[in-house]
Structures are given as structure tokens and as C-alpha cells.
Amino acid sequence: MQDPIVKIEKLSHRYTNSWAIRDINMEIGRSGIVGLLGSNGAGKSTTMNILCGALNQTEGNVFINGINMREHPERAKQEIGFLPQNPPLYMDLTVDEYLYYCAGLRRMPDQKVDEAVKDAKLRCGIDHFGHRLLRNLSGGYRQRVGIAQAIVHKPKLVVLDEPTNGLDPNQIIEVRALIKDIARDRAVIFSSHILSEIQLLCKEIKMIESGRIVFADTMDAFNNYVEPHSVLIHFENPPSASELQQVQGVTKVDYLTERQVRVYFSGDQEITERLVTASVQYGWRLREISLDKTALDEIFKQLSTQKK
Ligand SMILES: Nc1ncnc2c1ncn2[C@@H]1O[C@H](COP(=O)(O)OP(=O)(O)OP(=O)(O)O)[C@@H](O)[C@H]1O
Numbered sequence: 484m485q486d487p488i489v490k491i492e493k494l495s496h497r498y499t500n501s502w503a504i505r506d507i508n509m510e511i512g513r514s515g516i517v518g519l520l521g522s523n524g525a526g527k528s529t530t531m532n533i534l535c536g537a538l539n540q541t542e543g544n545v546f547i548n549g550i551n552m553r554e555h556p557e558r559a560k561q562e563i564g565f566l567p568q569n570p571p572l573y574m575d576l577t578v579d580e581y582l583y584y585c586a587g588l589r590r591m592p593d594q595k596v597d598e599a600v601k602d603a604k605l606r607c608g609i610d611h612f613g614h615r616l617l618r619n620l621s622g623g624y625r626q627r628v629g630i631a632q633a634i635v636h637k638p639k640l641v642v643l644d645e646p647t648n649g650l651d652p653n654q655i656i657e658v659r660a661l662i663k664d665i666a667r668d669r670a671v672i673f674s675s676h677i678l679s680e681i682q683l684l685c686k687e688i689k690m691i692e693s694g695r696i697v698f699a700d701t702m703d704a705f706n707n708y709v710e711p712h713s714v715l716i717h718f719e720n721p722p723s724a725s726e727l728q729q730v731q732g733v734t735k736v737d738y739l740t741e742r743q744v745r746v747y748f749s750g751d752q753e754i755t756e757r758l759v760t761a762s763v764q765y766g767w768r769l770r771e772i773s774l775d776k777t778a779l780d781e782i783f784k785q786l787s788t789q790k791k
Pocket residue numbers: 498499502503521522523524525526527528529530568676
């Protein structure tokens with residue numbers, strides 16, 4: 484396996500007197516979108532700000548492409564493009580002026596700047612807005628300019644802190660498509676407090692709650708984790724537990740009332756079909772059946788209490 488683009492070791496940060504993040508460890512590969520999911524105040528921005536060298540951590544280490552951010556910040560930052568939660572956009576500059584200014588901050592060689600700005604504008608769909616003042620752009624286009632400044636120096640890693648926050652639904656769709664596009668040739672870390680957004684965009688998910696990582700795996704593993712493993716059934720003529728356990732896939736049966744049963748199963752979703760068939764065959768008179776999907780809030784709670 485290739486070396487990770489990001490390696491975080493035992494990262495902790497304390498603001499004045501309380502810890503915002505504790506003991507975070509993670510590795511991030513060189514391509515695709517990794518989602519950092521967490522509710523408000525979970526510690527996403529703190530982690531991202533440290534990762535990008537905008538904040539000095541209290542404890543632990545961050546390596547970007549093998550370079551220690553604390554020891555060699557200038558070199559490490561060359562590998563990163565960052566769109567913070569409140570991007571520093573200068574409203575009195577035109578798009579071109581702003582992107583040239585950002586390329587300058589990145590210490591790009593002069594002869595490469597024209598082409599780099601042109602490429603970033605094209606990639607972000609703002610090439611026709613070069614002379615427009617930032618203050619006269621819509622929220623969605625300002626966000627595109629923010630993403631353009633994050634990729635102008637062609638970094639290997641782009642970090643986007645809640646980039647769709649505050650946008651209208653159409654702008655959200657456009658910005659998500661842009662993020663997918665820029666992730667084709669680099670790693671992207673993307674934070675959000677919206678699970679469905681992370682599910683839509685990311686191949687991997689790191690979930691953070693109260694400053695700790697509570698889940699880190701592929702999106703597929705996460706989706707399996709939150710898949711329902713039980714169904715709720717109402718029978719008019721309820722079978723016994725042992726009769727229900729004869730149905731292939733059923734692992735456990737709990738009677739909630741005389742006629743209402745929670746049936747646990749393992750494996751595939753065809754369980755509902757098999758239960759309906761058995762009910763017809765044996766005359767159990769099934770009135771209602773529904774998947775028992777635990778509320779996501781509940782899963783968040785379970786994950787955060789399990790790993791504390
Ligand atoms: N500058 C600061 N001084 C003191 N406490 C802070 C500061 N910045 C953040 N915090 C606290 O640290 C914790 C983590 O905040 P952080 O901004 O990293 O979370 P977040 O997941 O990005 O949340 P949000 O989505 O609301 O931005 C919170 O309890 C927050 O109140």
C-alpha cells in the first residue's frame with residue numbers, strides 16, 4: 484500500500500480550559516473523498532485547522548505526505564489546499580485578483596501563475612467571472628472561488644470544512660459535483676454534520692463526537708452497520724417463538740405484546756418475503772410488517788458511548 488497522504492497521531496487540543504479533541508489517530512489515502520462527520524461542536528473544525536497548519540495542537544503529531552506539520556509547516560502546507568468554514572474572501576477584489584493573490588501566498592513561481600489561475604477557474608466553472616468583484620457573486624459562486632483558491636497550486640490534498648453550509652439546494656448540488664470532480668486526481672477531506680451528504684460523496688467516513696473518533700471505516704461498512712437487523716410484525720394468530728425461528732435467517736424473537744413481535748435476523752433483506760410466505764402457509768394472519776431501522780440519533784449515541 485502507498486504511504487498515506489495524512490497521518491495523525493494521538494492528536495489532542497485544548498482551548499483555554501477544555502479539551503476540544505482527544506487522542507485522534509487516523510490515516511488518509513491518496514485519492515477519493517473522506518468524510519468527517521460530526522454534530523455541531525464535535526471537533527471537526529479544530530481537527531481540520533490543525534491538519535492544515537492554521538492552529539497549533541496541544542499534543543500529538545500531524546504528517547502530510549510524510550512531513551511533520553509542526554516542524555516544517557511551509558513544506559507541509561505546500562501539499563494542502565484548505566477551504567476553512569469561513570473562507571477569507573476579500574470582497575473588494577475581483578476573482579482574478581483574488582486568485583493571483585492566493586497563488587502568490589502559495590509562493591508559486593511567477594511563470595506558472597497565469598496558467599494555474601486559468602486552470603483553477605476552468606475546473607471550478609468560474610472562467611467567465613474573472614473580472615467580477617467577489618461581493619457581486621452569489622453564495623454558490625463564492626464557494627467555487629473558495630475551492631479554486633484551494634486547488635490553484637495543485638495540492639495532493641484538499642481539505643473542505645462544511646463547504647455546502649449556507650448554500651441553497653441547487654448550489655449544494657453544483658458544489659457537490661465540483662467536489663467529486665476535484666477528487667478525481669487527489670485526496671479530499673470533507674466535513675459535514677449531514678450524514679446523507681457524507682453517504683452520497685464519500686468512500687470513507689470518520690465520525691467524530693465530543694472530540695473523539697467514534698467510527699472510522701469505509702462507507703459500505705458504515706451502511707452495513709446502520710442497516711436494520713430486525714423487523715416488527717403484528718400477527719392476528721401469532722406463532723410460537725420456536726415456529727418463527729424455523730424461518731431461514733431468523734436469529735431471535737422478542738414478543739412485545741401477545742400479537743406484536745420483534746424478529747431479529749442476519750444476512751439479506753429477503754427475510755420479509757420469507758416471513759410473509761410462512762405466515763400465509765401456516766395461517767399466522769400477518770397484519771403488518773416493518774423494518775425496524777434504529778434512528779440515526781440513536782446510532783450516534785450508541786457509537787459515542789461505546790468508544791468513550
Ligand atoms: N477558539 C475557541 N475557543 C474556545 N473553545 C473553542 C474555540 N473553537 C472551538 N471551541 C470549542 O471546541 C469544541 C469543538 O469545536 P469545533 O469548532 O472544532 O467543532 P465542529 O465540529 O467544527 O463544530 P461546528 O460544526 O459547529 O463548527 C466546541 O466545544 C467549541 O465550542
